[in-house]
Amino acid sequence: MKHMAHLMKMELIMMKRQSAYYLLSIGLPSVFYLIFSGMMAGSNTPDRLLRGYLFSMTVFSIMSTAFFSIPSVLQSDKTNNWQKLIQHSPVSMVEYYLSKLFSTMLTFLLSVLVVFSVGHFVRGVNLPLADWIIIALIILVGSLVFIAMGVLVSLLPSAQLMSVVGNITYMALAVLGGLWFPITMFPDWIQFIGKLTPSYQLMQVVSTYLEHHSWNGSAILITLAYTAAISLLILQLKKRIEVK
Template identity: 35%
Template sequence: MNAWFERFKFDGRRLILRNFSFQFFSLVMPAGFYLLFTKVMVTGNVPASFNVKYMGSMIVYSGTINALFGIAAFLQRDREAGILQWCWLSPTGIRPYYLSIGCWSLLMNTSSVVVLGGIAMGVNHVSLSVAQWGAIAGIAILGQLSTMLLGVLMSFVERAETLSVLSNLITFPMAIISGLWWPLGLLPNWLQPIGKLMPTYLINDWLGRVATHGTLLTSDILGTGAWMISLLVVVIVSVRLLLKRSDGVVRA
């Protein structure tokens, strides 16, 4: 228990408290975008539903940035620095390490719900019931597991430079075609069906419907679940292959 608690404290310090990149890119930037597109770059009255839905979009965007830039780079850097190997050599192994990073990732997503929700309430007077806020937090946390798993998968890229390119190539196109930055209807017709398959679209749509009392779609829920299970299988297989190659070398 003590080992787990120390690990949790240790990772919290370096992942959140002393991590300027997370604070800026995952919290300040989405919050800035939210204010920009709901307060600054608008004329006339913005529909209340847009303020709510765009909050959901920015929550998903924050989680995506966090998973594909933050967590992926973090895990890759840890492996390069020999931290994973060090954990592997300790009696508790690497499981607590991944568990702690996973927990903190979820808490990081929670913090984006708190920050963006706070701004939506304070600045745009968004008013939701406690049940809605709870549902939004739950969906944001669990729904983002698929992007988090994608981040874990990307962290196995050998070089930091390659990872950076990969993160850019995946995150921004995915954010655009899944309608996080502007409505999906503005995209070309041929691109919209592809966008609707993205995990970020499914979560965003799910969040928007919960926040606006809309009808929940089973396709959002099943699609999110399918992404999660598929990526979980790919991550488990990849980790096993990478940790123990055929020549018997552990690459932790």
């Protein structure tokens, strides 16, 4: 516990140093929401669409951190030999990764609070407090799949390749998952692909709760399956990398 406390303090210090990055990853989705919700508001759009788009932009904000911050931080720790130093210290690698998870989830929580606040105070999105909290928890728990994908990207052999793969995956999940606009605008074959993405499935969990106050069991299972499968893949790849 003592080691974890020190690691978490260090993570908080590093978060302060990366404040400019977080401003972009949280600010950009907020701006997108203001622009597109403003266009929607002028065309008698139902409130449920404004709410749905708000939560889509929240997931979009979280994905930005997952695909760019996580690989960058892990790669930096590797090149600076911080990970090797941890391995030869009383601190375990489990504690190291838990501290990274702590700072990542703290960043995600900040994204949720900021984007939700923009929707509520600027666009007048209103929900009972319990619904705000439950939807925030759904997004935060569901974000584990994006954390796993970010860690997977960090295992690529070069920073350039990480950047390319991260950008392509990030944009594909945003567009195909329906975070920017409904996937019904796409041809049927693209809709089929889009419905397989974890971003789409997570939003299905959110929208089902939002509209019916019930749980979308199939979407939850698919999102969990993605998280488990990617986590197992990470463990296998790390073993191979360590052997080499």
